Amino acid sequence: MAAGTGLGRYVIRRLLQTIPVVLGVVILNFLLLQLAPGDLATVLAGEAGGAPKEYIDALRQRFGQDQPVYVQLFNYLRNLLVLDLGYSFRQSAPVLDLLLKRLGPTLLLMGATLVASLFVGVAMGLLAALWVRTWKDHVISVAAIIFYATPLFWIGLMLILVFSIKLDWLPTSGMEDVVAFHEGFARVVDIGRHLVLPTITLSMFYLALYARLMRASMLEQRGLDYVTTARAKGLTERQIVSRHMFRNALLPVVTMAGIQFGSLLGGSVVVESVFAWPGLGQLAYQSLFARDFNLLLGIFFLSACLVVIVNLVVDVIYVLLDPRIRIG
Amino acid sequence: MKSFWQRFLGNPRVIIGLGWLAVVVIVAIFANVLSPRDPFSIVATPFIRPSSAFLLGTDSLGRDVLAGLMHGARTTLLIAVLATLVAFAFGTLIGAIAGYYGGIVDDVLMRLTEFFQTIPSFLFAIVLIAVLSPSALNLVIAISVVSWPPITRVVRAEVLSVKSREFVQAAVVAGQRDSAILLTQVLPNTLSPLIVTGSLLVATAILVESALSFLGLGAPNQMSWGFMIGAGRSFLRDAWWLVTVPGVAILLTVLSINLVGEGLNDALNPRLADL
Numbered sequence: 001m002a003a004g005t006g007l008g009r010y011v012i013r014r015l016l017q018t019i020p021v022v023l024g025v026v027i028l029n030f031l032l033l034q035l036a037p038g039d040l041a042t043v044l045a046g047e048a049g050g051a052p053k054e055y056i057d058a059l060r061q062r063f064g065q066d067q068p069v070y071v072q073l074f075n076y077l078r079n080l081l082v083l084d085l086g087y088s089f090r091q092s093a094p095v096l097d098l099l100l101k102r103l104g105p106t107l108l109l110m111g112a113t114l115v116a117s118l119f120v121g122v123a124m125g126l127l128a129a130l131w132v133r134t135w136k137d138h139v140i141s142v143a144a145i146i147f148y149a150t151p152l153f154w155i156g157l158m159l160i161l162v163f164s165i166k167l168d169w170l171p172t173s174g175m176e177d178v179v180a181f182h183e184g185f186a187r188v189v190d191i192g193r194h195l196v197l198p199t200i201t202l203s204m205f206y207l208a209l210y211a212r213l214m215r216a217s218m219l220e221q222r223g224l225d226y227v228t229t230a231r232a233k234g235l236t237e238r239q240i241v242s243r244h245m246f247r248n249a250l251l252p253v254v255t256m257a258g259i260q261f262g263s264l265l266g267g268s269v270v271v272e273s274v275f276a277w278p279g280l281g282q283l284a285y286q287s288l289f290a291r292d293f294n295l296l297l298g299i300f301f302l303s304a305c306l307v308v309i310v311n312l313v314v315d316v317i318y319v320l321l322d323p324r325i326r327i328g
Numbered sequence: 329m330k331s332f333w334q335r336f337l338g339n340p341r342v343i344i345g346l347g348w349l350a351v352v353v354i355v356a357i358f359a360n361v362l363s364p365r366d367p368f369s370i371v372a373t374p375f376i377r378p379s380s381a382f383l384l385g386t387d388s389l390g391r392d393v394l395a396g397l398m399h400g401a402r403t404t405l406l407i408a409v410l411a412t413l414v415a416f417a418f419g420t421l422i423g424a425i426a427g428y429y430g431g432i433v434d435d436v437l438m439r440l441t442e443f444f445q446t447i448p449s450f451l452f453a454i455v456l457i458a459v460l461s462p463s464a465l466n467l468v469i470a471i472s473v474v475s476w477p478p479i480t481r482v483v484r485a486e487v488l489s490v491k492s493r494e495f496v497q498a499a500v501v502a503g504q505r506d507s508a509i510l511l512t513q514v515l516p517n518t519l520s521p522l523i524v525t526g527s528l529l530v531a532t533a534i535l536v537e538s539a540l541s542f543l544g545l546g547a548p549n550q551m552s553w554g555f556m557i558g559a560g561r562s563f564l565r566d567a568w569w570l571v572t573v574p575g576v577a578i579l580l581t582v583l584s585i586n587l588v589g590e591g592l593n594d595a596l597n598p599r600l601a602d603l
Contacts, residue, residue: 262447269543
């Protein structure tokens with residue numbers, strides 16, 4: 001079997017499996033829009049400072065809101081198929097444009113968090129497992145338990161209090177210093193400095209999760225036959241850990257990182273609103289209070305799609321990491 | 329082999345956790361006795377530092393932070409526990425039906441569960457509350473809607489492993505109705521992993537409730553820990569205690585629940601406790 005075509009077929013099959021999920025989110029979104037108090041016509045009329053009933057009826061007709069619900073659902077689905085997510089009347093722009101503008105900063109924050117939490121979490125878990133039942137293991141485990149219980153928004157504010165207000169080392173908010181007009185490398189450094197605290201904040205919970213999982217996973221591998229075999233072959237402990245146990249122990253952590261992506265996006269709403277990070281989360285926060293449901297549901301839809309894509313990517317990485325998993 | 333209680337209560341982490349939880353629960357129950365005044369009432373000048381008169385200081389409007397903390401314990405715990413109970417009931421129902429009937433029913437219900445596990449849950453809770461409008465009841469609804477899937481999975485797995493056992497077969501032969509078999513024969517045997525999952529869910533519910541209240545989506549006119557942090561964040565520079573104090577309360581409470589939950593798990597599955 002040629003590996004390329006096998007993998008290709010696997011990806012296509014997984015893509016097909018994501019269709020019901022995306023469809024489910026669309027229907028859920030539609031139902032929520034129906035539940036939301038006041039439709040677009042009344043909102044617009046309200047903005048205009050009141051309008052006669054005939055005008056509202058005309059507006060409803062224009063938006064297709066006089067149609068039966070199933071026709072509206074069909075129209076909604078058809079619009080989404082061509083990526084028409086509706087119009088945000090608060091921001092006077094198509095929802096899709098607003099989302100795309102905010103996607104970059106969020107992906108930057110997510111990416112930095114994913115790398116930081118995986119790297120530190122895996123290292124902590126690995127060390128704890130190697131030092132199992134010593135005081136160092138206990139220190140790492142207790143730290144992980146505490147990080148695991150810390151509210152994200154609170155630790156973000158505490159970091160601002162210590163590192164921005166008291167020590168004045170790092171900026172409190174935003175993604176870059178807009179009045180400084182940094183360019184090129186200076187701009188990268190500036191964004192990097194702004195990225196530090198939000199990334200630490202969002203990473204805490206996940207690095208605790210990965211550390212605990214990695215530790216348990218390493219300890220589980222320790223007792224397996226292949227480790228005994230490797231030891232019998234005369235490999236050193238270092239070789240056994242780095243060449244054999246580490247790779248196997250990593251698999252459940254990778255799975256977990258994929259599963260957690262959705263919750264990471266949720267966490268970014270809180271973290272972005274704490275640090276005024278100009279991403280999707282902050283946009284969600286703003287649309288919440290502007291009662292801009294088109295925009296809010298657009299963010300929800302895009303986030304769900306991101307989760308589906310990331311799950312797909314993780315599954316593919318998984319197959320590449322572990323050739324034993326059949327992809328027939 | 330030690331008994332369950334010896335293993336559970338012999339664990340120092342469990343004792344620490346139970347100790348703090350006891351304090352929080354007592355304060356939550358007797359908040360009105362310990363601090364009879366409305367926690368929103370103005371009692372002194374704003375921004376008094378923690379001192380002997382006001383142990384935890386006063387906030388930007390001159391409200392007593394300690395009183396807020398005590399009444400906040402009540403709101404936060406009540407919403408978290410209620411939401412967990414609702415999630416527990418719904419998740420158990422779905423999981424039991426899926427596991428017991430199997431086949432197409434199982435397929436449909438598990439696809440539904442997977443769907444709710446895939447969508448970004450915190451964002452979904454935000455959307456739900458935004459649409460339904462913030463209130464204590466809607467908080468309970470939103471938190472339970474995003475927390476039932478793990479319960480369903482646990483119940484389904486347990487039901488699957490229990491349902492082919494002889495005592496269940498005997499009940500079927502004896503002509504008991506399905507609902508009676510599920511309630512009296514199958515579910516009691518799935519209790520121990522459920523208790524562990526449920527206790528950890530309370531911790532998650534507290535974190536979600538606090539985050540929602542922090543964002544301004546909490547129950548209106550109810551003092552809660554998340555709300556206190558949200559209200560204090562603008563004064564971080566001058567009044568550190570407004571944010572620090574309620575945050576420590578959330579941290580300690582969630583930590584304690586996790587410690588007790590893990591202690592329960594270790595005591596129920598002593599074989600796995602070493603890992």
